Structures are given as structure tokens and as C-alpha cells.
């Protein structure tokens with residue numbers, strides 16, 4: 001479905017802002033690849049591009065790949081921007097540049113939907129999801145694309161049903177320049193973890209596309225060249241368990257039809273470990289990674305943040321179960337919780353060792369607007385506004401310096417090369433070994449694919465194995481994998497490990513700040529541009 005009944009033609013420039021350096025976007029790994037420059041194609045802007053009237057020309061620029069040029073702005077009649085809180089500065093900068101060309105600029109997405117007052121200079125604020133506000137924005141631009149005399153705020157009351165969403169305009173994105181493909185099946189989450197803004201923004205009753213839509217999207221992603229890994233950006237893949245069960249056989253069939261060249265990844269609550277029937281199907285559908293917001297191994301802390309569902313199975317057992325279906329667990333961890341004690345950092349490091357999870361995004365607690373945490377801290381007078389010297393807006397129970405130095409120590413120790421490679425070694429030997437043995441398709445054997453692998457090998461050997469400064473740990477891991485003929489495990493692990501090691505080093509000496517580094521870069525998955 002797309003907007004209809006509009007005769008006038010308008011040229012729309014969609015600009016996605018740069019991310020600031022982030023743990024979860026893997027930018028230190030890009031130079032080791034064959035040309036990756038950005039993390040994931042933004043679902044939101046590409047969806048809105050597909051929803052615009054069919055006769056409206058659209059240009060899409062991801063500023064993580066290249067900045068919008070003067071020529072782009074001269075071409076456009078209006079500019080659309082979308083993003084998350086961490087891209088706030090960059091979004092305001094795009095607005096400033098567009099205004100230099102006297103263009104009207106509309107902003108949508110999760111950040112403006114939660115905090116419209118962050119964006120005073122935009123001409124149009126689109127608050128909420130794709131729906132009547134979107135139609136109104138299109139109608140206004142069709143009537144008159146020039147800048148309105150004052151800011152116009154459009155709020156969605158009636159949302160477009162997700163089963164009516166068009167396929168995002170993946171053809172506008174340079175898919176080969178992204179580390180991962182992105183796709184969305186559902187929106188919303190039934191839980192209410194204290195720190196999370198998803199239920200407040202997108203509701204507790206997950207809304208859904210149809211399996212047929214997802215298959216059509218996967219086909220299109222493939223046509224557009226995105227074949228490596230596709231990430232389901234759903235807030236919780238099992239937020240509606242029945243829907244997950246309905247979708248999985250379609251994914252299995254799709255993989256069989258297309259030769260298993262695409263790996264799948266998603267986000268889900270850890271209690272997925274209680275559902276062997278879902279895990280078995282996910283294995284069959286070639287899911288290789290699940291991001292679980294474990295947050296903390298401390299049961300009291302989980303209870304306090306209303307994340308008891310993480311304790312439905314013992315945490316380590318849950319991780320082991322997921323690994324036994326061939327899926328690596330990536331974990332979100334939060335420090336600075338009210339329940340933290342002076343020994344929390346050491347407990348966390350012990351958990352990292354025991355869980356053998358290679359990739360944990362360890363962040364300081366940050367209060368987001370529209371969350372129960374925000375409301376509670378506001379009541380308690382513990383929200384700190386406009387203090388750029390701090391890495392969190394929360395007045396922690398423990399002294400701030402103590403929390404930050406515990407975070408730095410955790411980053412430093414958890415990502416020591418020897419420790420990290422030992423965890424990857426385990427994943428290669430145990431988790432990856434449990435994956436489906438997929439047939440070697442002609443696409444996998446193609447010269448283009450082999451060439452990509454060779455380029456990555458060359459880059460990794462040269463930039464890490466020769467020029468790097470953790471050569472001993474690297475070669476020990478590399479030779480072990482290569483002796484077994486495990487090129488795939490080696491390439492993937494070495495590439496991501498490099499990012500983790502380099503980023504953690506910068507973090508541990510204070511060159512990266514300590515919050516908002518979640519891998520959960522959920523960009524406007526149900527857009528509100």
C-alpha cells in the first residue's frame with residue numbers, strides 16, 4: 001500500500017544521519033571487509049520512501065556512506081529525516097543544511113516521537129507511526145512544498161496496519177555497503193522492563209506483517225544484493241509466540257528455495273530457551289545469532305527492573321540451550337543499576353567468562369523518556385539534565401566515578417584479546433558446530449563470493465596479523481581455525497573481534513563514553529517520518 005490520489009509531483013530527499021562511534025555498529029571491522037561502510041539499511045526511511053505517491057521521485061542518502069551534497073539539496077523539494085536519540089545532533093545538522101537551501105524539512109522516527117521538543121528547528125514533526133499523520137504530511141507538501149511560517153506538528157492517531165505496509169524501498173540503498181540487511185516482522189513487546197521505551201512507543205500487543213510479506217521482502221533484499229546476514233529488528237521476535245511459529249516454516253521453505261546463502265539473526269527474550277520447538281525451527285531456518293537483553297546476572301536486579309522473565313530458566317542454562325541449536329547469544333548488559341554493589345563489576349566479569357558469550361554490549365544505565373525508569377527517577381529527583389561531563393543522565397546510588405571506572409575495567413578485561421578469542425574458540429567448536437549443515441549452493445561457489453572471502457582474508461592477515469598489536473592471540477586463534485579448515489568461523493570471528501578489541505581499548509581509557517552503545521539500533525522500525 002502507498003499514498004494515493006496525489007497528482008502533484010514532489011521530489012523528496014530522504015537523509016539518514018550518521019551514527020556517532022558506537023560499540024554496536026562495528027565500524028572498526030569495516031576496513032577488514034570488501035567495502036562495508038555502514039551498519040544496516042534504515043527500515044524507517046526506506047519504508048516511507050516506498051509509501052510516498054508512486055509518481056514522487058525519491059533520493060535516499062545514508063550519511064554513514066556519504067554526506068548529502070549541495071546537488072542533492074538543490075534537486076529536492078523537501079527533505080525527510082529519521083533517527084534515534086543518539087543521532088539527535090546529526091539530525092539537527094541535516095536540518096540546518098537543508099534550510100540553507102530553503103527546503104522544508106520533516107522529521108519522524110523514534111526520537112522525535114518520544115521527544116518532539118528536541119527538534120525545534122524542523123518544519124514538520126511527525127510524531128507516532130506510519131498513518132494519518134503521514135498522509136497529512138504528504139498532502140501538505142503536495143499543496144505547498146515551501147517552508148511553513150511556523151513548525152507544524154502532526155500526530156498519528158490512525159496507524160497503517162502492518163499487513164498493509166509496502167516493501168521498504170531497498171532498491172534505493174547500496175545494500176552491498178552494509179554489514180547487515182534489516183527486516184521487520186513485528187512491532188511492540190508484551191513486557192514492561194523499567195528502562196525500555198518500546199512498550200511506551202510501540203505498544204504491548206505486537207503488531208505484525210504477514211509471512212508472505214516477509215518472504216517478498218527477503219526476495220527483494222536478495223535481488224538488491226543483500227545476501228550475507230539479515231537481522232530481524234523486531235523488538236522481541238517471540239513477543240507473539242504464535243506469530244513466530246507461523247513465520248518459521250515459511251523461512252525454512254525460503255532458505256531451501258534460495259540455497260541457504262542468507263543467515264538470519266534476531267532479538268528475543270532469553271525465555272526463548274524454554275521453547276525448544278521454536279529453537280529447532282529457527283535452526284532449520286538458519287538463524288545464527290540471537291540478541292538477548294540479559295542486562296545483569298543479578299536476580300535481585302532483574303526483579304527490580306521488572307525483567308523477571310529472564311529468570312524463567314537459569315541464565316547460563318538458557319544460553320547453553322540456545323547455543324546447542326547453533327545460535328550464538330549476543331547480550332546486552334547494563335551497569336549503574338540501583339541494585340549494583342561495589343563488587344558488581346567482578347561478578348559481571350565472572351559471568352562473561354562462564355557464559356562464554358563473545359559479544360556483550362556493556363552500557364551504563366541511561367533513562368529514556370517515556371519509560372517507567374524516567375518517571376521514577378524524576379519523582380526521586382535523580383534525573384540529571386544537560387550535564388555534558390557525564391555519560392549518563394542517572395544519578396546512580398553508587399558514586400558516579402566508581403560506576404564509570406567499574407565499566408571501564410569491565411570493558412578492558414572482557415575484551416582482552418586472549419579472553420575474547422577463547423570465547424570465540426568455544427563458539428566455533430560448540431555453537432557453530434551445532435548449526436545446520438547447509439548445502440553448498442552455486443552462489444556460494446561463485447567467483448564473486450570467493451573473491452570477497454579472499455579480500456577479507458587478505459585484509460585480516462595484513463591489518464591484524466601483520467600490522468596489528470595483538471598478533472600472538474590472533475595467530476593462535478587463526479591457526480587453530482585454519483588448521484581445521486574453518487574459514488567461515490575464522491573470518492566472522494576475527495572481523496568482529498577486531499572491532500570489539502579496538503573499541504573496548506578506546507573505552508577503557510575514556511575515549512568512548514559509556515552509554516547508548518547497544519547493538520539494538522532500532523531505527524524507526526515502524527517509521528514516523
Ligand code: SF4
Pocket residue numbers: 189190191192193196197198199235236269293
Ligand atoms: S527490554 Fe526487551 S523484553 Fe523488555 S520491554 Fe523492552 S523489548 Fe520488551
